[in-house]
Amino acid sequence: xxxxxxxxxxxxxxxxxxxxxxxxxxxxxxxxxxxxxxxxxxxxxxxxxxxx
Amino acid sequence: xxxxxxxxxxxxxxxxxxxxxxxxxxxxxxxxxxxxxxxxxxxxxxxxxxxxxxxxxxxxxxxxxxxxxxxxxxxxxxxxxxxxxxxxxxxxxxxxxxxxxxxxxxxxxxxxxxxxxxxxxxxxxxxxxxxxxxxxxxxxxxxxxxxxxxxxxxxxxxxxxxxxxxxxxxxxxxxxxxxxxxxxxxxxxxxxxxxxxxxxxxxxxxxxxxxxxxxxxxxxxxxxxxxxxxxxxxxxxxxxxxxxxxxxxxxxxxxxxxxxxxxxxxxxxxxxxxxxxxxxxxxxxxxxxxxxxxxxxxxxxxxxxxxxxxxxxxxxxxxxxxxxxx
Numbered sequence: 476x477x478x479x480x481x482x483x484x485x486x487x488x489x490x491x492x493x494x495x496x497x498x499x500x501x502x503x504x505x506x507x508x509x510x511x512x513x514x515x516x517x518x519x520x521x522x523x524x525x526x527x
Numbered sequence: 528x529x530x531x532x533x534x535x536x537x538x539x540x541x542x543x544x545x546x547x548x549x550x551x552x553x554x555x556x557x558x559x560x561x562x563x564x565x566x567x568x569x570x571x572x573x574x575x576x577x578x579x580x581x582x583x584x585x586x587x588x589x590x591x592x593x594x595x596x597x598x599x600x601x602x603x604x605x606x607x608x609x610x611x612x613x614x615x616x617x618x619x620x621x622x623x624x625x626x627x628x629x630x631x632x633x634x635x636x637x638x639x640x641x642x643x644x645x646x647x648x649x650x651x652x653x654x655x656x657x658x659x660x661x662x663x664x665x666x667x668x669x670x671x672x673x674x675x676x677x678x679x680x681x682x683x684x685x686x687x688x689x690x691x692x693x694x695x696x697x698x699x700x701x702x703x704x705x706x707x708x709x710x711x712x713x714x715x716x717x718x719x720x721x722x723x724x725x726x727x728x729x730x731x732x733x734x735x736x737x738x739x740x741x742x743x744x745x746x747x748x749x750x751x752x753x754x755x756x757x758x759x760x761x762x763x764x765x766x767x768x769x770x771x772x773x774x775x776x777x778x779x780x781x782x783x784x785x786x787x788x789x790x791x792x793x794x795x796x797x798x799x800x801x802x803x804x805x806x807x808x809x810x811x812x813x814x815x816x817x818x819x820x821x822x823x824x825x826x827x828x829x830x831x832x833x834x835x836x837x838x839x840x841x842x843x844x845x846x847x848x849x850x851x852x853x
Binding site: 518519520521522523 | 630631633634635638639669670672692693694
């Protein structure tokens, strides 16, 4: 992609750092969140709609 | 007098009504476009709804099941028509590992409004690759719903409920009931999931049956009535969710229970019902819960062998007499 001009090195670096930041933010959110309530183990196996 | 339709015509009317009501509903499968479906499931609909909504596919079950799973996640309401349910086996990885799990994995952010339909059942020398039932296997997958109507009325009402459900639903059509006619209301109606039907009331023994076995059990019950034996017949209609309450109410009255199911006995519908009845109605039982099932073998092609493996009226009658003699 770099050799045929489809992308520039600076663009790829920016994309990489954006993705890294997003993943790190998701990691932080996950580790900072409390563990789920065991009482919710059966939630969302099925929808709440017709036939539920 | 109410009009009568075949099972297939009633289901097709339900499909057409839902396609007219909701432009997100579409069908994919082999031969379901201009040809109208191997079982006439879509006959005549192509002219109204066209090739985009009646989408013929190559022989690629896993591919079009995956495609429809994706479509269901982003607003479509696909119906996968497997023709013979046996062909679902080629899509099993997709169905169990993706379709059935997405709502749970997304904590309910995603829904999966997807209907799978296909013919099931023994009895037409269709041989082993075209005669399977599979509903116990499907009913034990969390996230899937499984309905097996036996009558025209229930075929239409349950298919409409299946199309409107946000869950993946298997709508299974026994080959031997497709051409049976029955009364179908003119006005719109739905048949809810998880409600068995007491199709004949009786006091001596309860018989729970599925699909074709409902009709055979009703014939036996009518014959036994002439000698004073009163058989209550329950059409299960919905395998998952299972309506155990209707069965418990019946067993409370009769004290005896037989489950007639042409599918295999081991780990099957009868085993599940028996376990639940034992747990909740042990004191109501005057006899052990009994099962009558198809033989535990791949379905043979040879008609005499095939007939030998499926419960017929003689075997159903003997099984009812055995339960009464306990």
